[in-house]
Amino acid sequence: MxxxxxxxxxxxxxxxxxxxxxxxxxxxxxxxxxxxxxxxxxxxxxxxxxxxxxxxxxxxxxxxxxxxxxxxxxxxxxxxxxxxxxxxxxxxxxxxxxxxxxxxxxxxxxxxxxxxxxxxxxxxxxxxxxxxxxxxxxxxxxxxxxxxxxxxxxxxxxxxxxxxxxxxxxxxxxxxxxxxxAAERHDEAVAAISHLPHVVASGLVNTAVGRQDDLRQRLAAGGFRDITRIASSDPELWSGICLQNRGPLLRQLAACIRQLDDFRHALTERDAEALSRYFAQARDSRDRLPDTDSRGSLQAEALLTAEISDRPGELGRLATLLGEAGISIRNMGIRHARPYEGGRLSVYLADPADLRRASALLRQAGYDCE
The missing domain is CATH 3.40.50.720 (NAD(P)-binding Rossmann-like Domain)
Structure with a gap:
């Protein structure tokens, strides 16, 4: 072929x-x-x-x-x-x-x-x-x-x-x-981990900043932008996807709405214990996920994070330090708390065995890293 x-x-x-x-x-x-x-x-x-x-x-x-x-x-x-x-x-x-x-x-x-x-x-x-x-x-x-x-x-x-x-x-x-x-297993899974998040991200944007509120738009920092990034996707493409996967997506929407209703009830009743359980369950489930880059399967042990300042050449300096030590970088991404003030750099190493050596090297060079 x-x-x-x-x-x-x-x-x-x-x-x-x-x-x-x-x-x-x-x-x-x-x-x-x-x-x-x-x-x-x-x-x-x-x-x-x-x-x-x-x-x-x-x-x-x-x-x-x-x-x-x-x-x-x-x-x-x-x-x-x-x-x-x-x-x-x-x-x-x-x-x-x-x-x-x-x-x-x-x-x-x-x-x-x-x-x-x-x-x-x-x-x-x-x-x-x-x-x-x-x-x-x-x-x-x-x-x-x-x-x-x-x-x-x-x-x-x-x-x-x-x-x-x-x-x-x-x-x-x-x-x-x-x-x-099997196709049915695939469609149910992507309804939960791909299609529902697109719907929810769009709902968050429409609710929070959809009315051209200048103050909200100014205050929308890294966290809000991260969790709503996919709301910038092609509207026609995603309306078609949702219609094609209508049944599984409706089931996932119903499950999500039940979660929000439970939270609303706990908040209305001032039930601090129930609110804590809600957040704890989400935290524990999220922490069990394999740590990945945006595409799929890089494991947590290959991830190094470091604070980086917003200065010309800073990213190149860090990459050069690792490269000259023979440490291969698979991918990098930066999360800004505020524009033009640096941020937290995620460095995915090609070989998890290099993690400890890379961390020591960057600390020695003055970086705050984990």
Missing amino acids: SQATAILGLGLIGSSLARAFKQRAAELTGRVIVYDRKPEVLRQALADGSADEAYQLDQMDSAGTDFTPLKDCGAVFICTPVAVIPRLAQAVAARTAALITDVGSVKAPLLTQLEGLRYIGGHPMAGSERVGYACGRASLFEDAIYVFCPPAGREQDPQVLADTAWLSALAAAIGASPLVL
Whole structure:
């Protein structure tokens, strides 16, 4: 399955896949053929080497798209909004016998609608509130879980097994951790840990600062911005996701509302013990989660935090100290308490065994670190 691989849609995920395939998995994917509705994006993909061939995509009228170049593809990745995936998948299947997969965050409805096609649902648990081709990067999938959902009842079919194995190998090649799940289990899980948080984050923003309250906006510091970051996501994309995963999301919303009702009752009754239990349960559950970066599975023992001032070159100085000591950094992120006043830097090390040495090195250089 290495003659060619196609990607339909070059937003954040699609463009990141294209880059990752070219840079890290060329032996598995072969030539990379891309489709997008924006001519300027297609030109950019060809210019920066993310694609070998590029064609115009009409998401709203698949009959208006020439899918002839897909004839010899081994696999087609559909990276468009969930609502248009079935229509595109049917059109693609009429032109090629290739494996069809997608990156949407809802799986059971798609598997039902695409029954009979050579289709395996896919969902890389990676992303950002940022969108568009320019935001894509080959490293997006590093340490992320990449879920694959084969058709129910056909998990042991030889073709399905072979396709799932190839997808899993490809996910591993681009740095992700493949995980095969039943579609219903996937949809219930993402309703709780992805879809509900988007709804709640949007509700917090609408409640707290949605009325153009200058004082609230000025006071909204790092904590509020952190927990509402995902409210900046694409509104049309997320309304479609919520509708597609309506049943599981409604169940999770009901559970969340019960939690808030319990809290409201305890607050109304001035029940300090119940309020304390509410916060303690959340703290304990949160503390049991593996400490991660924004994508998936970096463990707590690989994390170092340090106070850093807002001075030119300060971040480079810290990175140089570690680099010259042979300590590899996998990822970094900074949390500001207030703009332009420094903040707390999180440094994820590639090797947890380096943690103690890195901490000692930074303390010796004058950093307050944990």
